[in-house]
Amino acid sequence: MPGSKKILAISGSLRKGSSNHNILRFLGTIMPADFDYAIYDGLAQLPHFDPGFDNDKPPAQVTEFRELLNAADGIIICTPEYAFGVPGSLKNALDWTVSSGSLDNKKVALITASTGGQNAHAAMLLILGALNAELSADETLLIPFIRAKMDSEGNLTDALTIESLKATFQNLITRIA
Numbered sequence: 815m816p817g818s819k820k821i822l823a824i825s826g827s828l829r830k831g832s833s834n835h836n837i838l839r840f841l842g843t844i845m846p847a848d849f850d851y852a853i854y855d856g857l858a859q860l861p862h863f864d865p866g867f868d869n870d871k872p873p874a875q876v877t878e879f880r881e882l883l884n885a886a887d888g889i890i891i892c893t894p895e896y897a898f899g900v901p902g903s904l905k906n907a908l909d910w911t912v913s914s915g916s917l918d919n920k921k922v923a924l925i926t927a928s929t930g931g932q933n934a935h936a937a938m939l940l941i942l943g944a945l946n947a948e949l950s951a952d953e954t955l956l957i958p959f960i961r962a963k964m965d966s967e968g969n970l971t972d973a974l975t976i977e978s979l980k981a982t983f984q985n986l987i988t989r990i991a
C-alpha cells in the first residue's frame with residue numbers, strides 16, 4: 815500500500831525452524847493491514863565486517879541492508895543468545911551500521927528469545943544504545959525457555975508469552991503510526 819509504514823524484522827538466528835524466526839512470523843500475522851512487514855533474509859550473506867571495505871562503495875549486500883534499514887519506519891530484532899553473547903551474524907550486521915548511522919534515531923523493538931538470554935539481551939541494549947537507536951523499555955522483551963513455549967511446528971503455545979509479544983509489538987506500532 816503506497817505510503818504505508820514499513821517494519822523490517824531481523825532474526826539473530828540463521829537456523830532452519832528457528833524459534834526467533836517463528837516469533838517474527840507470528841508478529842507478521844498480527845500486523846495491522848496498513849503496515850508493510852518484511853523479514854530480512856540476507857543476514858547469512860553479509861560479508862564479515864571489515865573497516866577497510868566500509869567506504870563509499872561497500873559490498874552490494876551491505877548497501878542493500880542499509881537501504882532496507884533506511885526505508886523502514888521501525889525495526890524489530892528477535893535474537894537468541896549464543897555462548898553468553900549476541901550471535902556473531904547479528905553483531906556482524908550491526909557493525910556494518912555504525913558508520914552509516916542506519917539505526918540512528920530509528921525506532922527499534924528488541925526481543926531476546928533463548929534458553930536464558932539475559933546476557934545477549936543486556937549486550938543488545940548496549941549495542942543499540944551505541945548505534946543511537948530509539949528504544950523504549952516497553953518495546954523490549956526477554957523470553958527465556960523459548961523452546962518450551964512452542965509446539966513442534968513452531969507455533970507459540972504459552973498464553974503469557976503471546977500476550978507479552980502482542981503488547982511489545984503494539985507499543986512499537988503505536989510509536990511509529
Ligand SMILES: Cc1cc2nc3c(=O)[nH]c(=O)nc-3n(C[C@H](O)[C@H](O)[C@H](O)COP(=O)(O)O)c2cc1C
Nearest residue numbers: 827829832833834894895896897898928929930931
Ligand atoms: C552454540 C550455541 C550456544 C548457545 N548458548 C546459549 C547461551 O549462552 N545462552 C542461552 O540462553 N542459550 C544458548 N543456546 C541455546 C539457544 O538459546 C537455543 O538453541 C535457541 O532456541 C536458539 O534460537 P533459535 O531457536 O531461534 O535458533 C545456545 C545454542 C547454541 C547452538
